Amino acid sequence: GENVEQHPSTLSVQEGDSAVIKCTYSDSASNYFPWYKQELGKRPQLIIDIRSNVGEKKDQRIAVTLNKTAKHFSLHITETQPEDSAVYFCALQGPLGGFKTIFGAGTRLFVKA
Amino acid sequence: SAVISQKPSRDICQRGTSLTIQCQVDSQVTMMFWYRQQPGQSLTLIATANQGSEATYESGFVIDKFPISRPNLTFSTLTVSNMSPEDSSIYLCSVEALRGANEQFFGPGTRLTVL
Numbered sequence: 001g002e003n004v005e006q007h008p009s010t011l012s013v014q015e016g017d018s019a020v021i022k023c024t025y026s027d028s029a030s031n032y033f034p035w036y037k038q039e040l041g042k043r044p045q046l047i048i049d050i051r052s053n054v055g056e057k058k059d060q061r062i063a064v065t066l067n068k069t070a071k072h073f074s075l076h077i078t079e080t081q082p083e084d085s086a087v088y089f090c091a092l093q094g095p096l097g098g099f100k101t102i103f104g105a106g107t108r109l110f111v112k113a
Numbered sequence: 114s115a116v117i118s119q120k121p122s123r124d125i126c127q128r129g130t131s132l133t134i135q136c137q138v139d140s141q142v143t144m145m146f147w148y149r150q151q152p153g154q155s156l157t158l159i160a161t162a163n164q165g166s167e168a169t170y171e172s173g174f175v176i177d178k179f180p181i182s183r184p185n186l187t188f189s190t191l192t193v194s195n196m197s198p199e200d201s202s203i204y205l206c207s208v209e210a211l212r213g214a215n216e217q218f219f220g221p222g223t224r225l226t227v228l
Contacts, residue, residue: 032215043205043219044156051215089155093215100146101207101217103156 002027006090006104013080014112021107023090024072030094033066033073034101039086047088048075080111115140115208117220125226126196133192134223136206141186144209147179150222151202159204162189196227 004025013019023033034049050057050064050073057064061080066073073092077084090104116139126132136145145162160168160181168181183189193200206220 034215034217043221046216046218049216100158100161105155 002030002092002094002102004090004092004102004104006107008107009105010108010110012110012112015080015082017080019075019077019080019084019109019111021075021088021090021109022072023074023092023104024070025092025094026071027094028068028071030092032093033064034091035062035064035075036089036091036103037086038089038106044089077109080109082111082113085109085111114216115142115218117206117208117218119206119220119223121223122221123224123226125228127228128197130196131192131194132196132225133190134204134206136189136191136220138187138208142208143186145183145189146207146209146217147181147189147191148205148207148219149202150205156205159191162191193225196225198227201225201227 004023006023031052035047036044037047038044048059048062048064050066055066061078063076087106087108089106091101093099093101118137120135147159148156149159150156158171159174159179160170162168162181162183164183164186178194180192203222203224205222207217209217
């Protein structure tokens with residue numbers, strides 16, 4: 001079935017710096033790529049998503065890029081703030097997975113003040 | 114986005130007993146899912162709850178252990194049967210408003226501890 005690999009597992013940045021999390025996948029037919037943020041003790045929340053017909057999408061300080069040829073997509077957070085500290089999960093949907101959402105392993109982001 | 118509630122929010126149970134978790138959505142949704150999230154881990158799909166028919170289970174999960182009901186388009190239950198300490202986890206329901214709509218929203222989760 002489909003799977004998605006996420007790197008790094010842990011990321012520590014200084015407040016104000018940028019953070020980048022990358023995910024790679026194998027099924028070229030995957031067509032939907034969401035990112036979820038999960039704060040400690042809370043539910044995962046969708047923060048941004050991108051569909052396969054778009055290469056980049058931005059929402060204020062967060063952006064997602066998709067490279068279909070290389071089969072990877074990345075989350076970019078600029079001007080990081082302490083409240084960005086959380087676990088971030090990439091995910092995807094595609095026909096190999098029956099269009100169910102498949103999650104990456106997660107990246108624990110620490111933003112140091 | 115849908116508003117999703119789960120009951121109970123947490124429970125501590127004895128080995129060998131069963132617990133039923135309820136998931137209620139404030140609007141009709143096509144797709145409902147049940148996930149398990151073990152401490153520090155990612156989300157693992159248990160099954161898709163199908164309205165009016167048997168749930169579709171993922172590899173490694175069986176109906177006898179995790180029976181699921183979905184009597185209508187706004188409600189589902191997941192039962193964790195004959196529990197062991199290995200079942201200690203957070204269980205989350207999730208919904209997708211329309212098949213193919215993609216956006217998926219999660220309930221607050223049920224934290225289960227089995228002694």
